[in-house]
Amino acid sequence: MISKTKLFSLRFDVHEEFTVKEILDSFNQVEISEVLVCDGLLLCVTVTRDEYSQRPMPWNPYLGQTRWIQTRRSYDRSDVYALGYDKRTNRNHKILMYCYGYKEDECEIYDVKSDSWRTLDVKLHWGWGEEYFHVSASLQGNT
Template identity: 45%
Template sequence: MTTTTMANLPLVLVEDILSRVPMTSLRAIRLTCKTWNRLLKNQIIGKKAATKNQFLGFMLIDFTICSMRFDLRGISNNDDDDDDDFIDQSVKEVSELYEFSISQIFHCDGLLLCVFNDTSSKTLMVCNMYLGQTRMIKARQLFDRFSKSGVYAFGYDDSEENRNHKILRNETNGGGYEIYDFRSDSWRLLDVAPDGDTNFGEKLSLSLKGNAYFFATEEYDETLLVDGETLYSRESRLRA
């Protein structure tokens, strides 16, 4: 009798199996062999995922982080609603992070920046969901707090080979802007600010190719899409 091992399975079958594994369980699998590690990266963020228009996102439900796999072409890939071609879009709690109460999340380059649902929190949390790792980031000063209603952005420098991720933050009470550098593990206070008539709402930033974008409003209620490395207004810029 011939015995088939996992290493001898067809790549198409292995890809199908790996696509059904929860994100938070991938760490153990990726250590199995280099081939599986490469396949996993391709499934999640590589050409394979882009070709299928299937992406893994994250959202908050009752201050709990949940993962959601979705298909940009819709629930089904064809008009016949073939069960074999159905994309599972169920929302699942990330069990490893269930103990944390989170008020804001920001996704960038496979990393997840988490703001705790606590007005007196002294730390931010960054999670690498693929590796199953977390990093706690302390405030710049001993008595600083990370407000759950503050303004945050998450991005990185342009270098493809060795990206340096950064966090921008501002308190809603009128405090200044400061930026955290992952490489130096330190905060730096920025000596510039956007136009005083421009307001950056909380939970309204996103990251695209390392740059952060904000939806902003001016006093006369004009909605703006504000871009920067990380922010800019008509007369001044904040750069990472």
């Protein structure tokens, strides 16, 4: 549940007491702009209030784990994210980030297991205006 830029995990069992846990206490610095879901993993895309830049944060609600992902450079709110996994490698989750730039577009993929980014040598020809670049996707299968 997202409530006023705070993220909570709710846990309940009919035989135990209901518990509410705040996931991160640093949400006074960021807002969650979108949440993507793939195979039980959530990707919270956060936006800093002072810099107007995005930063991805995967969250595994089952295990109660979060991780801030450090991007290789500062991007802005026109970035597009997708969350998926590679079914050939035991569902290794990946984050695809497409950066819509004024001079040059860039596409990068983050491998959750290896904690590393790599740049993809691709050119995407969307044929859309910038207003459509605020949409993200969840992917299943080959990423």
